[in-house]
Amino acid sequence: MxxxxxxxxxxxxxxxxxxxxxxxxxxxxxxxxxxxxxxxxxxxxxxxxxxxxxxxxxxxxxxxxxxxxxxxxxxxxxxxxxxxxxxxxxxxxxxxxxxxxxxxxxxxxxxxxxxxxxxxxxxxxxxxxxxxxxxxxxxxxxxxxxxxxxxxxxxxxxxxxxxxxxxxxxxxxxxxxxxxxxxxxxxGKIQVKKGIRFFGRQTRPLHKVLEYSTDPYIPGVSGSESAAIQFLHQIGINPKIDGQWKKVAGLTEPEVKKLIAGIVMKRINEENPEDILGNVYTLIHEERESPTRDAKEFATLLNACGRLNKASLGIGACLGDKRIKQKAISQLASYKRAIIDAMKWYNSNKGTGNIILDKKFVIINAGENIPATMIGTVASIISKSSEFADGTMILSMARADDGTTKVSLRVASKSHRKEMSSDLRDLVSEITRQVGGEAGGHQYAAGAIISPEDEEKFIETAKTVLSRHSLEENLVESES
Ligand SMILES: [Mn+2]
CATH class of the missing domain: 3.90.1640.30 (inorganic pyrophosphatase (n-terminal core))
Known part of the structure; x- marks a missing residue:
């Protein structure tokens, strides 16, 4: 068998x-x-x-x-x-x-x-x-x-x-x-179609989708709202319709074609300029422009409910309960606020003892300033931003309500999952073996629960393990 x-x-x-x-x-x-x-x-x-x-x-x-x-x-x-x-x-x-x-x-x-x-x-x-x-x-x-x-x-x-x-x-x-x-x-629940690999097809204004798009990365457009709007005008797409911002899901076929051609042109000096398409999974019975209509946005909605300790709303949304679904969707605003607050703390604490910046890794110790349920999300956002070179390790930690310290490890990567010589879970396990605590996760996203008394020791051990890992990674790169 x-x-x-x-x-x-x-x-x-x-x-x-x-x-x-x-x-x-x-x-x-x-x-x-x-x-x-x-x-x-x-x-x-x-x-x-x-x-x-x-x-x-x-x-x-x-x-x-x-x-x-x-x-x-x-x-x-x-x-x-x-x-x-x-x-x-x-x-x-x-x-x-x-x-x-x-x-x-x-x-x-x-x-x-x-x-x-x-x-x-x-x-x-x-x-x-x-x-x-x-x-x-x-x-x-x-x-x-x-x-x-x-x-x-x-x-x-x-x-x-x-x-x-x-x-x-x-x-x-x-x-x-x-x-x-x-x-x-x-x-009849999902329709699969080819489309540009964008996040926020149903809910985000098109120019915002372009601004936040890191995969595909659009040189001269990603990262800037004004450049995104200008780009749309240049390729002949009005970003608005009837006074409202257009959404990706609402674009006409000719507009989609213009957008694809425009993005490929901008990416002409990238390694694979045409590598921008992927599957789009649409939940066709859900309302238009609802985050529950796009499978990726739905997953984010569930994450938001979980991180805000409102998992039951996420369960109700999955079961198709209309009233609970609306409540779940209304959590997205709080989720966004929680992320913005966390990112503000991160940006204003660079250069303090709370954030250690090394060439090969970043260690963020947020203490009680970022909720432990959000620390992995923060690490993911930083890992996908262009702030650090691909391959930089992002280790973040925060105190949980139950008195433990939650640790997350991500690796900076602007593109889709990059092949790595090592598994993030193995790295975290290596640290917890020396310091104590429980490690979990997988190759691309790992974490641990440790005791707050061990934070300092954890950070010191992490510095050694992450530097050595970077060295190994460099050796692999130069060999291949
Ligand atoms: Mn799972």
Whole structure:
């Protein structure tokens, strides 16, 4: 049997085990706080609704020993861990041995030894499939739910989860995600078309989309609002229609052609001037100019809800509840404000002890000045800006409400995922091995939870590890 058949079989086995549970008992669901985790949770909830089952949900930023010991004390017997859990199997085994456990995840598993009877573990990595690229947590839950109810129609939500986890490649999705996408297309939920790889097609004014576009990068236009407006006039596109700013989604076919030609001309000295197109995933039943109409904007909406501790609004939006969807959308303004405040703090603290600037890395210690749920977003924004050379490591940390310190690591890159010789998760693990704390994440975005007393030691160790890593990266570049 090949890996894919094996993986499908493990999903089917999990569904069979689920059917053995007592129908009267509540299902305890624990899912991850990001867009994928919220999508995964929504798909599981829909499945449980279709099956008439009771449930109780928690959405958490990271699963750790403290939370697992709290879950142990709860009066439930059946637990689902979605988009998390695989990295904490040892702790789950240790504390939850008298509970029925279902782990539906795609993060790398920390324990490969045979599992006890009470744990059902579905994860593509176990079957030799790369879960960081092939399928999201939401995708795994979707395949599971589909085994239990043919009526499950949330393939598009699994795609939003995959987009939230940056699983889409330049050539679209890999096999498992692509099969789920085909379901979404068949259900009439998603339409796939080629278009310019822009973010904000439905909601942002066209000139703003151009100003903020770093991938594709448009020389002389990206980064400047006035240059963006001027560029549109030059290529014969009026940025306004009936006194309103035009949106990418509202452009006519001839306008799109002019825009593509204009951008390619501006990029003529770039490595691949014509490399500006990608798939656009439109949720055709959603209202025009709503962030829920574009899968990428929908993923951002879910992230915003999660980061603002309003994950339930994101779940409601995925389930298609109109009123909750509106509430979720209204969170975007607060999210924008929180990002602006965080970026202001960052910009006004350069040159102070809070921000260490080195040639090869940047270390930001925000303390309580940036919410811990936002620190990864801040690091991502800085990594995509043109402030630092490609390859610069961006390490950021902030205090969380629970008294721990949250750490994020990103790498500066103006283009799509760059091939790197090292994995960011490995780098963070290397630091936590010396300093203590729990590391997590994947190749392109990693993080850790550490104790505030260890911050100084963490920073000192990070300096050594990140400098050495840069050295290795340079060697690789000069060899190739
Ligand atoms: Mn995920």
């Amino acid at each position: 090949d890996s894919y058949a094996e993986f499908r079989q493990s999903v089917a086995l999990a569904a069979d085990r689920f059917k053995e549970l007592d129908r009267k008992e509540t299902i305890r669901v624990i899912s991850h706080l990001d867009a994928d985790g919220i999508s995964a949770c929504a798909i599981l909830i829909k499945t449980l609704n279709l099956l008439n089952r009771k449930y109780s949900i928690s959405i958490i930023p990271q699963l750790n020993e403290k939370i697992i010991t709290e879950l142990k004390e709860e009066n439930h017997r059946n637990y689902f861990f979605t988009d998390l859990g695989s990295g904490q199997i040892k702790l789950i085994r240790k504390y939850l041995q008298d509970k029925n456990i279902f782990i539906l995840d795609h993060h790398e598993a920390a324990d490969e030894t045979p599992l006890p009877e009470n744990i059902v573990h579905v994860n593509p990595h176990i079957n030799g499939i790369d879960g960081s690229k092939e399928i999201s947590g939401a995708g795994v839950v979707y395949l599971f739910g589909k085994m239990l109810s043919e009526k499950l129609d949330l393939a598009h939500v699994a795609i939003i989860g995959a987009i939230g986890d940056i699983q889409e490649t330049k050539d679209g999705f890999l096999r498992l995600n692509d099969e789920i996408l085909q379901d979404a297309v068949k259900d």
